[in-house]
Amino acid sequence: MIARAVLADRIARLGRDSRGVSILEFALILPILITLGLYGTELAYMATINMQVSQIATSVADNASRLGQTDNSSVTPTVTEDQISSVIKGALVEGNAFDFETNGRIILSSLEKNGATGGQYIHWQRCSGSLAKNSAYGKQGDSVTAMGTSGHTVTAPSGSAVMYAEVYYQYQPLFGTMFTSNTQFHQEAAYVVRDDRNLTPGVTGTSGTNSCS
Template sequence: MLIATPRLFARVRRRATALRRCTSGIALTEFAMSLPVLLTLGLFGLETANFAMAHLRISNIAMITADNAARVRDAIDEADVIDIFTGSKLTGEGIDFPDNGRIVLSSVEPNAAGNGQWIRWQRCDGARVFNSAYGGEGTGQNDSSLQYVGPASSPISASAGTAVMVVEVSYVYQPIIPNSFLSGREIRYVSAFNVRQRTNQTLSNNGNLSSAERRTCNFYQA
């Protein structure tokens, strides 16, 4: 049986006082309370940075594709287009672009009537369903329905005897964090370059490739 004595009361009082004055757990408590906020802000920053990087890569894909298509000299072949698409998709390898994006490459030049532009040929690559904002292959050939490509504030059109390689890229953002606030956002970029040292704008098929192999826009290409 424990008997209360003045000495025991004094010892308990000293321990209670020491416990009341102890601050060794304050930092841990504050850290536990602030951890969810810090974690949320960190993940938010990481997701935002990844989204910005995806924008940069899609912009690069559009520019690289249009530039490389414009650089093909003398004449352009279906095999050239395949090589161009293959190189462009390597840029988007880290963001799973082939399965979630699409590249639309159009050769735009003045039509025979001289009253507008037309899309002589058009090729696509990537699994995403996405159609050109300017129409399909042959648009504007016999009418004035296509006057320019690009935004109305800075229209782009090809001069007589040449062509413009127009590239439209669409990509559905794949977030790092599941159910992210950026999940499912579409990223689009358009780029255009004048062809260099190429007088024959017809797309040849010297390898006799099939429609699917030729990356025609009616076929799935990943």
């Protein structure tokens, strides 16, 4: 009887003991906190990568628009394959941290006014990156109405050109497919050529390796 009384007393005391409640509650909530933390980290990383993809598009279009500015000859400069390759290689270096060259694609087009028809066309186009993507507007030699998304279209002025960059990137998640899958970023940028440029021959030189075919 005494043993039963002692056991009953201990069970009653155990029922009143709340010293482990906080630890138990923390153990129950910990998986939720970890999941939210990982999800927040993934979202922040996605935003960072998307911003960097946008910066690549801007730098490609901007740098391409400046080609020939340092040419001091009396002859209006053309754009060479080497110059375009330098612009694109610089952009690929920007994306080294997230393996852009393997999972991305740069498409640089020269949007110009067709002197014969008065319309717009893609005079030349160069690409780089292993991602299989084509321009959303057409290929080299195609006639187009304009380039750009609805409400943000651009056309080339007479006697000049617009350097139009399209950049795609297949996002590589930090935590696999836990929070996201098959996410592709797409950014565009356009700059009018900054200086006189001889547009007639298109791209000169023979050492280019950035064909879109």
